[in-house]
Amino acid sequence: MTRIVMLAATALVLMVAAVFFPFLEISAGGMVRRSSLLDAVLAFSTGMMLPLTFAVAALIIVLPVIRLSTIVYALAPMALGWHPAKHAVAAFRVAQALRPWAMAEIFIVGVSVALVKVAGLAKLSFGPAFWTFAVLVLVTVLSDNYMCRLTVWKTLEERRK
Amino acid sequence: MSEAHSQPALTARQAGLVGCHSCGRVHEMGTTHCTRCGVVLHSRMPGSLQKVWAWLFAGMVVYIPANIYPMLLTTSLGHTSESTIIGGVIELVEYGSIGVALIVFVASVLIPVGKFVAIGYLALVVRPGSRMTRGSGLHGRQRLFEVVEFIGRWSMIDVFVVAILSALVQLDFAATINPGIAAVSFSLSVAFTMLAAQSFDPRLIWDAEETQAA
Ligand SMILES: [Zn+2]
DSSP: OHHHHHHHHHHHHHHHHHHHSEEEEEEETTEEEEEEHHHHHHTTOSGGGHHHHHHHHIIIIIHHHHHHHHHHHHHHHHHTTOOOOTTHHHHHHHHHHHGGGOOHHHHHHHHHHHHHHHTTTOEEEEOHHHHHHHHHHHHHHHHHHHOOHHHHHHHHHHHHO | OOSSTTSOOOOTTTTTEEEOTTTOOEEETTOOBOTTTOOBOOSSOTTHHHHHHHHHHHHHHHHHHHHHSOSEEEEETTEEEEEOHHHHHHHHHHHTOHHHHHHHHIIIIIHHHHHHHHHHHHHHHTSTTOTTOOSTTHHHHHHHHHHHHHHGGGGGHHHHHHHHHHHHSOTTSSEEEEEOHHHHHHHHHHHHHHHHHHHOOGGGGGHHHHHHHO
16 A cells, blocks of 8 residues: 555656656757647647647546546555545545546657657657656556555455444 | 356356445445445446447547548648548658557557447347357456457557647748647547447346356
8 A cells, every 4th residue: 555655646746747847859950849748738729629638638647647646645544554534435436437547658659659750850859757757657557556446445444444 | 156167157146246346345236335435336237238339339430530531730831731540650651660650550540440349249249138148258258348448548649649749840840730630539539439348337248147047
């Protein structure tokens, strides 16, 4: 439990860093453009594409943040040996429901493909936020691997008494 | 019961029990809410198959424009070129990036189409009275469902590629990249098929054992 909580909390901190630091850097013909994760998300923000903006923002930033926060909220008190917090059950149910919709790891693969696609057009290099985000994905995958859904539910039930 | 594979498995429903689909706790039949996590208990999700068919159909319908209309609009020197999902894959092959082309092809074509077929197949074979209900291969069906549920989200790769490219390649370059309408319908298709997979109640797979035992 402690390990999962630590990993999830780390991932949350990394997410904040990943959103605001430059994510990718592109240069062509002497011009350089830095773009943060937020810029990538806002790319669709014109006209008809607006709904897609919300979708991408939700999938790669908002939903992972909610999922990580609910995991920390539901599990942290138990990692410390306390009774579960109020609504811990509801929080963990949210975390469970969001799992398929948090797509940070898929986004990383998307970045790699984009890199190859743009190679003929300009030179791309990674900013600090890319590495932060990559570590975040790794940490999330690790904490998911340690987390056994059934064990968590059992502990939640036992500690409630 | 399960020592011998030739014997049909005993389902929870036959044993007078109902398992929670959310946390796995088992209750006596007739319990309305899970005592552990609080969700409403159903021995089988009501209307599961109708929901599966509805989402699956919606996903297939929007997958058509996703392939016909352009995914990416590249404007360079006043000239705009459009590329569809397949067009993008062909472009990658021409660059010589076979591996990446393969990733995109698998994520955008093989996985979605495979999902349509797999979910359709599962929904067909679990129908009560289906001729394809035989004791053999139920483990295989369960495995197929787990794979479909796990793999479906990876189709989103191409949408993220479009998002990143449009963000990076903007006015200050020789070229501008904008998302095409297919990006929207493709995302919807992925979301709808994910919902179709989530609406499917895998417990239905094991009902074939009940009919056989009866
Ligand atoms: Zn439950």
